[in-house]
Amino acid sequence: MSRLLVAVLALATAYVASLVVLPIEKVEVVGTAHLTKPEVQRLTGLYPGESWLWATSFKLRALRADPWVKAARIERPALGVVRVVVTERVPVATLVRGKEERLGLAGDGTVLPGAPRVGPEIQGFGPDRTREALEIVRLFPDATSIHYTPAGFSVNWQGRKLWAPDARSLRAVADRARMSASTEYYAYTWGVSLRR
Template identity: 45%
Template sequence: MAVRGFLAGLLLITLYVGSLVAFPIERVEVEGLRHLKEEAVLKAVGLLPGSPWLWALPYRLEPLRKNPWVAEAHLERPRVGVVRLWVRERVPFLPLKDGDALAEDGTRLPGGAPWAPGPKVVGQGPLPAQALLQLARAFPKARRLRYTPVGFWVELPQATLFAPKAELLLEYAQTGMFRGQIYVYSWGVSVRP
């Protein structure tokens, strides 16, 4: 009985060592990168030419999926010796004062501000990401969004709007009347030219 266990163990070890040597990765293809560097992605997943092709399994993508820039990642082995990584990156939307950006899904993207087309965001206190994203979509011509514990400001080319709650500004966005300084409250609207 002990001999059989020893032989089974020896066979498993032989198969494992053979898999490391017999089928190395010859080429790694990375698709879908816009902001991330290919070298950093390959380092994160640990798949380089010469690595064992049989051990290029989806679990290798876990470190990559923890990167806030990565929305989705898949690994394919189209043929022996070739590994293909497909990555879908998050898109920067709102530039933040510290150089980061908010993605369209609200994820904070380190260093993403230069690629974010939305209005610049400045503020004090905890970042109300979802409220800011909603305001940016409701006011596509906004130049800047500000937030403080007191409320929200939307700076447009010909108007500045304020409300203590983002929901009030979202309701007012439907009116399309944007001139001067506009203060929106639950009990009414005050307009100054």
């Protein structure tokens, strides 16, 4: 029991000494566009006066749990200086749920709360095919809408309508669809149907 007490006292003394001898003097936050510096500091608990030695990746748990954060790391470029380097997710499409709900979607399918409306609107019914719709967003980033059903995908792109049973089929004919003057383009497993 006395060894445990001595160990606890030693750790407490080391922590207090680290606050006095090596405090954080400056916190830098880089790589953020959506999150603000105060939000990052609140999520990490890194403020001037805290211990510089205890500024470890353990402090990033809550920050990494934020849906906007794709990756984060801590750097200590100089004594007393802590830099939090954040890579944020970027909205690439808007997920439509119901009549009123519009949610920003990152390229990996993460819902981004508070994201502006960008890219094509994705909506549909039946089994969730959002991930596959995001593959179509990468093929046709300037599409205005992507609608899915259990049967396939309907894409409104540059005044044209494209339809295919899956993203793989659209990928196979994407270059051909870009060169076609047809207003309706249907890609089936057995071939392609065009309508002007």
